[in-house]
Amino acid sequence: MAPLRYALRYTAQGLEEVLLPLPQTLPGQEVGEVSLSHKPLEVYEAQGNLLARFALEEGEALEVRFRLRTTPLQAKPSWREALLREPPEAWPGILAHRGHRVERALGFLLSGRPHAWFLVDGLPLDPLLFQALGENPALLLPLGVAPDPRGYLGGHEGKRLLLFKTPWPGEEEPLRQSLRPLGLDPLPALRGLALASLGLSALGLATGPWPYLPYLGLLAFRQGPALKDLFRRSPRHALESLLFHAFALSVTTDPRPELGLGYLGLFFWNRLRPFSSAPRGSPEEA
Known part of the structure; x- marks a missing residue:
C-alpha cells in the first residue's frame, strides 16, 4: 500500500494538560513525517507507547499529521487452532491463563472508526472482527479488503493504525483523538x-x-x-x-x-x- 497522509485531532474540553499517544512505526505500520500543531511539554516512551504531554486551552485543537504505510500481518501461532474451538469472547482469558502476554491494543481502522483488539506476545488477536466477518464477509469491503476471519488469530488486514497498548486485564480508557485522511477523496x-x-x-x-x-x-x-x-x-x-x-x-x-x-x-x-x-x-x- 502506498503511504497516505493522515491527521489525529484532539480538542480540549477545558484548560488542561493532556497526555496523548503519538503514532509510531510498528509491525504492520510505517509512520513518517510526523508534525505537531503544538509544541509538546515533553515526549517520552512508556510500555511500548510514544507519549506526548501538551498544555491546551479550552476549545483549542491539537493536530498530529503523519504519513502512514500499512501492510497486512500474517502469522499462524501455535495457539490458533486451539482457540478456534473456543468462544471468541474467552480467547484473551484462555491465553493469559496459559501464560501468554496479553495486551489491549487501541487504534483506528483507516476508515476513521475507533477500534480495539488484543496483542498476544506481540501478535494481533481480533475476536470482534473475527465474529463480525463470520456473519458478514463484506463488512470491510469499503476498505478494499475481504479477509478470511481466521487471519485475525495472529494477524490483521493491514488497514488499521495501532496507537496505544496497555496491559490486559486492566483499566482501559477510550482514545480521545479522531483520525481522518488528508487530501481530497473524490x-x-x-x-x-x-x-x-x-x-x-x-x-x-x-x-x-x-x-x-x-x-x-x-x-x-x-x-x-x-x-x-x-x-x-x-x-x-x-x-x-x-x-x-x-x-x-x-x-x-x-x-x-x-x-x-x-x-x-x-x-x-x-x-x-x-x-x-x-x-x-x-x-x-x-
Missing part, C-alpha cells in the same frame, strides 16, 4: 453525483449511465480485488453488491425490476442467514 462527490442521477431518473428525467459510471469505476478500482476474494469465499455476498450496481445502472437507462428484486432478495437472505451459519463442507465455508 469518492463522496462521485457518490453524490451517482445518487443524484438515480433520483432524477426515478422521477422520469433519464440521465443515462454517464453520471453513475465514474463512481462505479472508482469503486471497481478500489474494491475490485477484494470483491474477487469475496466471491471465492461467499458468492452470495459478492453478488449482492454486483446486483445493486446493475440495478442502479438500469434505472438510469432501462429499468430492470428483476435486478432490484434479486438484490432485495439477497440483501435480506444475507442478513437473515449469516455467513457463519453455512453448513460445514458447503462452498461458502470452504
